[in-house]
Amino acid sequence: MSEMMTPDNADAALAVHAVEKTFGRGSGAVVALAGLSLQVPAGQVYGLLGPNGAGKTTLLRIVAGLVRPDRGTVEIFGAPASVASRQRLGMLVEAASFYPFLTAREHLEMFARLSDTRDRVEPVLRRVGILSAADKKVSGFSLGMKQRLGIGCALIGRPDAIVLDEPTNGLDPDGILEMRSLIRDLATRDGITVLLSSHLLDEVERVCQRVAILRRGRLAAEGNVADLLDRDGRFWLKVEEPDALLVRLGETAQAGDGGIYLRLPRETVPDLIASLAASGVRIHEAKWVKPDLEQVFLSETRDRQP
């Protein structure tokens, strides 16, 4: 991981330093986090990606104080993670779970009393779109409404940063669009840092400025979404006699889509074109092909052949 891609520690809303966590002992032990370090810059929407078992939920539970790390530290806005520093965080960890016998308003009022923000109940209910159901018991709520209430609970304490675990889970398409808009709004209008853990790569690509990909408890890739996509881009050429060129270019080249794909730094493309043209290769078409986040994700999280 390049040091250049890592923001300054001082600007980090959340900093995780060499966190290790193992569940169980002996041969049955499962390593959930293996020395994970990452920093979430303040004021941005930061995506956390990883396949099942990568350690995302364990990380979020450590940040929430529900699980203690075996080693390593967590800092929230520069202060060691504690009950006091967690007051600056709003959290929706895993599936939204609530007291089924309370109403949405009662939930928010109860949590608002803990942060002395009772004036926020009405605006938060309105903002997450459950004002009309505010006085209904949560037992009658759909999964989507529970997700909205979960985000409401995260926002009620007027946090500087919120951690959202799969926030669009269970929402209908309109709800997903609203939620994405809300997340963007939180960062741009309110200046709230958002750590978004999601399986929906398309969602992360649309919403997040920066992303971390976890694999087996380690950081597999991290950086600006645009940089990651650029870094994994490929150059595609359509030439006469591609077989001859494939042999000449060796392992960096691969046949595909009626042409040749080349994995090389983007800045070397003009030199390559010039050298191919000078050596008499007739080029019909050439383009830089950007991957989507799914391709980056798969390339970073698939088991590599030895």
Next chain:
Amino acid sequence: MRALLSGEMLKLIRQPGILFWGFVAVPFCVLLFRLSLEMLVVVRTGRGMPGTVDILSSAAKTLSVSGNSVAHLLFAIGIAGVFFTEYRYATWRHLVPRRGRPHLFAAKFLLCLIWLAAGLGLVVFGDMALNLAVSLLSGRGSSGIVVSVDGGLMLAEAFAVAFFELAVLTAVVSAVTILTRSMIAAVIFAFVLTLTVTLLQLYLALSDTADVLPLPASAAAALRDWLLFHGSAEAGQLGLVILFGWLAAMSALGLVVFLRQELTVE
């Protein structure tokens, strides 16, 4: 703490099943039992109990219900219900980031103590109201009842012992609920703990007040006997020490386990 406590109070009030069976059923049953007894006397003899009744000392004697094994079972349901709610609905995730675990533990513990004290208060109030009603209905007016300073002292001591015994029960049940993350396990443990005293006393042919076993129910019985019925001071003081030991040990156990508990699932 006030905000936490009001949240806990709201959660309990919104669970009427746990509130009733756990904290109100015992005083309700005591009142029902006393009412049945009075009615039986009236039916058999055609009149109420003769003589005057010191309503304060009568209420004090009724408070010995705190040592009853069925009462322990019901109170344990209430206490375990308060602690188990967060495990049942996976809601520690809302509370732990907002407040320190010692505060969360203390708020639940305090809520149980408040409701147990209210339950004991209901026992006292019910007994006094019943004695008054019986006196009025039997045509004796207020002359059928007396209020004495000794009765008041006895009531205060009985209330303190009963409350202390239930505080120990709260410590035991909360520790087992947190340790096992199970309401049933905690309720059964508390019931068996009380039942064990009765069984051991029967099996070993012990006196239920003079021979103090190192168990809460036995210790509370000895303490109650010393303070209320002029029993053995030595046994009573030993009972007091045993109860303090159980309260301190089980509260510490519950708190330490909760402080170190990994809430990977709640």
